[in-house]
Amino acid sequence: MNKIQIDKDKIINLEDDEYQLVINHDCNIEFIVNKTINSKVSILVKSSNINIKILLESNSSLIINQLGCDSSINYDVNINNNSNLYVVDSIISKVDSINNINLSHKENNSEIRFYTNGINLDNRKMYYNVNGIISKDISDVYLEENSKIINIKDGDSKIIPNLIVDSKDISANHSAYIGTLDNDILNYLMSRGIEKDKAKDLIIKSILLSKMNLNIDEFIKEIGLYIEGGEYE
Amino acid sequence: MNLEIKNLFVETDNKEILNDFNLKINEGEIHAIMGPNGVGKSTLSKVLMGYPDYSVTKGDIIVDNNSIKSLEINERSKLGIFLVYQNPISIDGVTTSELIKASIDTKGEYKGLYKYVLELETNTDKLDMDKEMLHRGFNVGFSGGERKKNEILQILMLKPKFIILDELDSGLDVDSLKIVSSVLNDYLKENPKTSVLIITHYTRILDYIKPEFVHMMKDGKIVKDGDFSLAKLIEKYGYNQSFDIEGNYNHE
Numbered sequence: 359m360n361k362i363q364i365d366k367d368k369i370i371n372l373e374d375d376e377y378q379l380v381i382n383h384d385c386n387i388e389f390i391v392n393k394t395i396n397s398k399v400s401i402l403v404k405s406s407n408i409n410i411k412i413l414l415e416s417n418s419s420l421i422i423n424q425l426g427c428d429s430s431i432n433y434d435v436n437i438n439n440n441s442n443l444y445v446v447d448s449i450i451s452k453v454d455s456i457n458n459i460n461l462s463h464k465e466n467n468s469e470i471r472f473y474t475n476g477i478n479l480d481n482r483k484m485y486y487n488v489n490g491i492i493s494k495d496i497s498d499v500y501l502e503e504n505s506k507i508i509n510i511k512d513g514d515s516k517i518i519p520n521l522i523v524d525s526k527d528i529s530a531n532h533s534a535y536i537g538t539l540d541n542d543i544l545n546y547l548m549s550r551g552i553e554k555d556k557a558k559d560l561i562i563k564s565i566l567l568s569k570m571n572l573n574i575d576e577f578i579k580e581i582g583l584y585i586e587g588g589e590y591e
Numbered sequence: 592m593n594l595e596i597k598n599l600f601v602e603t604d605n606k607e608i609l610n611d612f613n614l615k616i617n618e619g620e621i622h623a624i625m626g627p628n629g630v631g632k633s634t635l636s637k638v639l640m641g642y643p644d645y646s647v648t649k650g651d652i653i654v655d656n657n658s659i660k661s662l663e664i665n666e667r668s669k670l671g672i673f674l675v676y677q678n679p680i681s682i683d684g685v686t687t688s689e690l691i692k693a694s695i696d697t698k699g700e701y702k703g704l705y706k707y708v709l710e711l712e713t714n715t716d717k718l719d720m721d722k723e724m725l726h727r728g729f730n731v732g733f734s735g736g737e738r739k740k741n742e743i744l745q746i747l748m749l750k751p752k753f754i755i756l757d758e759l760d761s762g763l764d765v766d767s768l769k770i771v772s773s774v775l776n777d778y779l780k781e782n783p784k785t786s787v788l789i790i791t792h793y794t795r796i797l798d799y800i801k802p803e804f805v806h807m808m809k810d811g812k813i814v815k816d817g818d819f820s821l822a823k824l825i826e827k828y829g830y831n832q833s834f835d836i837e838g839n840y841n842h843e
Contacts, residue, residue, distance in 0.1 A: 542680055543682055545642055545643075545664055546676070546679075546680050546682075547682075547690070547693075548663065548664035548665040548668070549640050549664050549665070549667075549673075549674055550665075550690065550691075550693075550694040550697075550745065550749070551668035551669050551694045551697045551698055551749070552665055552693050552694055552697050553665050553697060554663070554665065556693065556697070557665075560682075560685050560689075560690075560693065563685065564682050564683055564684030564728075565684065566684065567683075567684035568683040568684045568728075569683070570684075
């Protein structure tokens with residue numbers, strides 16, 4: 359496990375390993391996953407605007423679980439032959455959060471699964487522009503874009519999912535959902551004695567951690583800190 | 592727990608669902624409410640639990656001599672009312688262990704991690720559940736039977752005083768039904784003051800958890816009362832014919 363604190367622009371050549379990154383400054387990060395490398399990265403972004411560029415070379419894979427607090431995070435992804443990318447991009451924000459995501463399949467036989475979970479806590483902007491790009495002459499690729507924003511108040515939330523597909527022999531889908539907290543879950547938790555505010559916190563946590571598959575203990579602590587106030591107040 | 596529903600009228604979306612509903616369940620009694628689809632059985636369970644979607648327009652719900660009509664869902668739970676849902680939801684990102692701990696915490700009954708884990712694992716064994724499920728997203732990827740077992744696990748951990756079983760046997764195979772009902776019966780023996788309200792279409796569940804009182808529901812109210820033999824009458828003749836049969840079942 360590699361723990362890295364990032365406070366300036368950085369290019370990281372990922373190895374067959376698991377990484378934990380903490381970012382609390384505006385910066386540009388570039389991940390390069392060389393041929394046959396399989397990496398896992400959890401990224402905690404605090405009060406920052408960052409750009410993440412990812413290049414997956416052939417026969418490689420990358421899993422990213424990312425939690426952003428009061429942040430805007432852009433992704434620019436290029437994926438090559440026989441490669442696989444799985445990203446869970448969760449953001450909880452009391453400030454404007456504008457996120458642009460570009461996912462580009464450059465060669466055949468590659469897969470991208472990109473999930474965004476946004477919690478818009480206040481009456482602010484939360485935008486996700488998600489573009490999946492599959493160019494001509496590319497085949498046997500899979501692209502899934504799945505975006506969700508939950509408004510806790512009356513935030514201005516938007517999801518713009520685009521699939522720009524020039525090839526026929528591919529599978530691509532996208533979904534977008536903007537809504538409020540699920541009352542069925544809220545009522546269920548309250549029926550177990552849990553107070554309304556605590557139940558709401560649990561639901562927020564469940565949304566942010568949904569689909570994550572790495573060690574996310576740090577995220578759980580951070581969500582607790584965030585919800586309780588502290589450094590984000 | 593003693594619970595009395597008095598002349599209760601309930602509506603949702605301007606539609607009357609319960610219509611002068613009356614029922615009294617004393618401490619330690621097991622009652623069953625039977626009725627076909629759409630007569631308001633599941634609504635009753637949610638009204639007792641305090642769901643805000645349903646508005647009580649007349650009448651009252653009394654628990655141990657106090658009205659609970661104005662209490663929120665979590666406050667009713669704290670009194671000891673527990674609803675076993677017909678279709679328990681799933682919550683990704685919150686584990687079973689975490690949810691139960693949060694519930695116990697709320698009641699101020701958390702006795703430390705060691706005791707908690709020991710009790711949780713002992714009860715998981717009783718229900719023949721895989722312990723690994725405790726640390727997965729709540730009910731995520733669980734079968735119908737596993738979800739019902741997860742409900743019963745919460746009963747064992749939270750120790751309610753009034754249990755509502757809404758279609759407990761739906762989604763349960765015979766083996767799981769035997770395990771679940773055996774665990775519930777053991778719980779009721781150990782906690783003889785616990786009252787139970789079984790809500791069901793079919794009599795199958797009543798062969799495993801035997802009610803002393805059976806009520807037949809139609810059009811939002813109870814139309815016949817009886818003992819276990821009323822369940823057998825319904826099983827034999829169906830709801831419509833049973834309603835027409837005169838006997839010792841007429842609701843006062």
